[in-house]
Amino acid sequence: MDKESIILQTKSFVYQQLHDDATGHDWWHIYRVTNIAKKIAVIENADMFLCEMAALLHDIADEKLNSTEEEGIKKVKDFLSSANVNEVYVSRIMEIITTMSFKGGGNPPMKTLEGMIVQDADRLDAMGAIGIARTFAYTGAKNQLIYHPDMDPVEKLDKEQYRNRKSTAINHFYEKLFKLKDLMNTDMGKEMAESRHQFMKEYIVTFFIEWEMN
Ligand code: ADP
Ligand code: NI
Structure with a gap:
């Protein structure tokens, strides 16, 4: 081979x-x-x-x-x-x-070290500057809003309703992106996730400062 x-x-x-x-x-x-x-x-x-x-x-x-x-x-x-x-x-x-x-x-736990590594890598690419860009790209492709003050995360939907619901890019940070840091498998994954997580948090803080103009 x-x-x-x-x-x-x-x-x-x-x-x-x-x-x-x-x-x-x-x-x-x-x-x-x-x-x-x-x-x-x-x-x-x-x-x-x-x-x-x-x-x-x-x-x-x-x-x-x-x-x-x-x-x-x-x-x-x-x-x-x-x-x-x-x-x-x-x-x-x-x-x-x-x-x-x-x-x-x-999310079933990965059984092998190699599985854990690839899963960490996939999750890391949903975080940080790249993750933010992908989120807004996805939101645009789905014709959804960047943010709406009245649209809170909807927790009680089944899988199909969840997939089809109207959400916003900013909701996605709370529904998925901010949770990824604690799901890392490997030490290096955890370390890389830390800085990407911080960057996303700073981004959201600035986003809301600009949104409210204060
Ligand atoms: P992957 O399987 O590679 O992790 P997904 O199919 O879950 O990717 O999502 C592709 C990209 O779109 C990721 O960056 C993800 O964070 C983003 N994304 C997925 N669902 C949404 C959503 N409802 N709103 C905004 N971004 C989303
Ligand atoms: Ni992927």
């Missing part, structure tokens, strides 16, 4: 699948997540090939990009077998990306 050639083939497959996505899963999200994952993998002495492959493929099977979960999983499996990735790696990669993508029943 030629790992270098498989990585190149995977990059080109993922680029082709995601380059025109506008829901926050574009190629450059994958590029950043892969770089963060590789950085943490060095420190954690993890399997670099597994981290890089799982990071590159982590959003391909996402329910937002496929009509069914099965279809997304099949797409990734078919690709891996066409690239001659060995069976052990195929199942390790699939284990990570399926646990990460499908959030039914809460």
Whole structure:
């Protein structure tokens, strides 16, 4: 198994699948997540090939990009077998990306070190300056408001209602972004999350100062 050639083939497959996505899963999200994952993998002495492959493929099977979960999983499996990735790696990669993508029943804990690393990397890319940019990009793509004083987070909706509800970009900070810091798995993830979290908090403070003009 030629790992270098498989990585190149995977990059080109993922680029082709995601380059025109506008829901926050574009190629450059994958590029950043892969770089963060590789950085943490060095420190954690993890399997670099597994981290890089799982990071590159982590959003391909996402329910937002496929009509069914099965279809997304099949797409990734078919690709891996066409690239001659060995069976052990195929199942390790699939284990990570399926646990990460499908959030039914809460966020299942990752079982492997490599899974924890890729999940940290994905969450870190939702935080800090980049995370703020992605949030407003998503909000624009969904035709939602940046903020509305009367729209509080809605807690008691089921999964479908929750996905379809009208929210605002600022709500998203409270519903998700400010919670990410405490969900980090690795020490380096925690450390990186700390500064990104602080930056988002400062951003929100300034946002409300300007909103109220005081
Ligand atoms: P990923 O699976 O890569 O973590 P998501 O599909 O959850 O990404 O979201 C893609 C991007 O859009 C992330 O930056 C996320 O914070 C942002 N996002 C997701 N849902 C909302 C929302 N309701 N309002 C604003 N931003 C959102
Ligand atoms: Ni992602």
